[in-house]
Amino acid sequence: MAAxxxxxxxxxxxxxxxxxxxxxxxxxxxxxxxxEGKFETVYCMVDLHAIxxxxxxxxxxxxxxxxxxxxxxxxxxxxxxILFNQSQVAEHAQLAWIFNCVxxxxxxxxxxxxxxxxxxxxxxxxxxxxxxxxLMAADILVYHATHVPVGEDQKQHLELTRDIAIxxxxxxxxxxxxxxxxxxxxxxxxxxxxxxxSKKMSKSDPSDMSRINLIDDADTIAQKIRKARTxxxxxxxxxxxxxxxxxxRNLVNIYAALAETTPEAVxxxxxxxxxxxxKPELADLAVNKLAPxxxxxxxxxxxxxxxxxxxxxxxxxxxxxxAPILKKTYEIVGMVGA
Ligand code: AQP
Numbered sequence: 001m002a003a004x005x006x007x008x009x010x011x012x013x014x015x016x017x018x019x020x021x022x023x024x025x026x027x028x029x030x031x032x033x034x035x036e037g038k039f040e041t042v043y044c045m046v047d048l049h050a051i052x053x054x055x056x057x058x059x060x061x062x063x064x065x066x067x068x069x070x071x072x073x074x075x076x077x078x079x080x081x082i083l084f085n086q087s088q089v090a091e092h093a094q095l096a097w098i099f100n101c102v103x104x105x106x107x108x109x110x111x112x113x114x115x116x117x118x119x120x121x122x123x124x125x126x127x128x129x130x131x132x133x134x135l136m137a138a139d140i141l142v143y144h145a146t147h148v149p150v151g152e153d154q155k156q157h158l159e160l161t162r163d164i165a166i167x168x169x170x171x172x173x174x175x176x177x178x179x180x181x182x183x184x185x186x187x188x189x190x191x192x193x194x195x196x197x198s199k200k201m202s203k204s205d206p207s208d209m210s211r212i213n214l215i216d217d218a219d220t221i222a223q224k225i226r227k228a229r230t231x232x233x234x235x236x237x238x239x240x241x242x243x244x245x246x247x248x249r250n251l252v253n254i255y256a257a258l259a260e261t262t263p264e265a266v267x268x269x270x271x272x273x274x275x276x277x278x279k280p281e282l283a284d285l286a287v288n289k290l291a292p293x294x295x296x297x298x299x300x301x302x303x304x305x306x307x308x309x310x311x312x313x314x315x316x317x318x319x320x321x322x323a324p325i326l327k328k329t330y331e332i333v334g335m336v337g338a
Contacts, residue, residue: 001175002175002176004144004146005040005144006039007039007040007143007144008033008039008041008042008147008148008183009042009043009044009139009143009148010026010043010044010148011043011044011045011049011136012026012027012067012071013045013050013203014045014046014047014050014055014063014066014067015049015203015204016063016203016204017063017066017213018070018203018214018215019211020201020212020213020254020286020290021151021188021190021200021202022151022214023290024186024188024191024257025150025152025153025186025189025190025191026149026150026151027070027071028074028186029149029185029186030074030076030149031074031075031076033183034075034076035080039146040082041076041080041081041082042082042143042145042318043071043076043081043082044084044085044139044318045064045067045071045085045086046085046086046136046139047060047064047085047087048087048092048128049132049136050063051128052126052128052129053117053126053129053204064085064311065304065307065308066215066297068307068310068311069297069300069301069307070214072296072300073214073292073293073296073300078313078314082314082318083311084311084314084315085311085315088311088312088315091319091323091325091326092139092142093135094138094326095138095141095326095329096135096137096138098138098168098329099134099135099137099138099164100131100134102134102164102168102171103133103137103163103167107133107160107163108130108131108133108134111132111133111156111160112156113133113153113157114129114130114132114133132157133161136157136161137160137161140180141161141164141165141180141325142325142326143318143321143325144177144325145178145180146178146180147181147182147183148161148180148181148182148183149182149183149184150182150184151184151190151200152184152189152190153200155182158180161180164177165178165179165180172332172333174332176329176332186257187256187257187261187262187263188254188256191250191254191257192246192247193205193211194209194210194211194212194224194225194229194250195209195210195228195229196210196229197229197247197249197250198246209224209227211224212224212286214293214294215294215297216294217294218287218291221283221286221287221290222283225251225279225283225286226280228247228279230247230248230251231245231247231248233245233248234271234272234274235248235252235267235270235271235272235275235278236248236267236271237267237268237271237272238264238267238271239263239264239267241267241271242263248275249263251275251279251282252270254286255270255278255281255285258286258289
């Protein structure tokens, strides 16, 4: 197996405002991996992914800038990490086409995100939504990324990325693309909706009460947590007691992730508490952790030119890494002029 530079790639779609799920499941780890200094870190606003479902153009522009502000406010430092939006680095789409020709229809049809998002009306879904995982594989492999921090929901797409890398290497008899490792760690790798403990918290859920947005103010956060669906029982003292209590488990996991501790430790402190006592403590913790991020996001959003400059510089840095890898891919495939 070839030796690859330890390099992290991950992305978030500008398909709405950032949620607590995106923050705890992905962004918090982006910052840790950047600060550990063991990896080169490349982070992307995946706008090409966002348009696989309809996006109003003005809303997409705003959401991309707001997402960039969110990255920076959460601690991603453009002088340490490469930060850019996907559409500005054409190599992503170019490699995705090659991968469209490597991946098999059956692989794509098995993807649960495709089944969930296309639903019963799959004939009317965009071709881009179906091909989404091949573009995601290209996002990762165009940097030869070795590690990808993501939430639990992206595990299947990461497995497909490895399948594409392995098939490409086998088909062409090379050892060119790495078998990228997912990094899915922490107490909140799958933050659930505040209204339904069986559904993940999502930017595009029609109910705003189902999620905490990073730009929510303190009163809104407290109100959403107060109204979060729960059961009538007190919190258990052991995690086993959360079995079959998805809403209770979700709030305990959120508390643990925000407090940077474990669900076991949260229950050691709060076991026996009623939700009427636990929810205000969770709300205070959430406000304390999220208010500085939301304040900084608002400040950065007052200077959209500054955000655009950061994205422009990041795209240049990203292109410098991606272009030679794409060129070599074209050579391997046999394209004249590569
Ligand atoms: N609820 C979640 N819990 C933990 N991690 C989550 N992530 C998303 N939701 C949760 C992680 O955030 C990263 C970026 O996700 P994305 O924006 O690319 O797409 P998504 O997973 O489809 O997120 P959303 O919020 O549900 O977006 P929409 O509604 O547009 O589809 C990923 O690492 C993801 O795992």
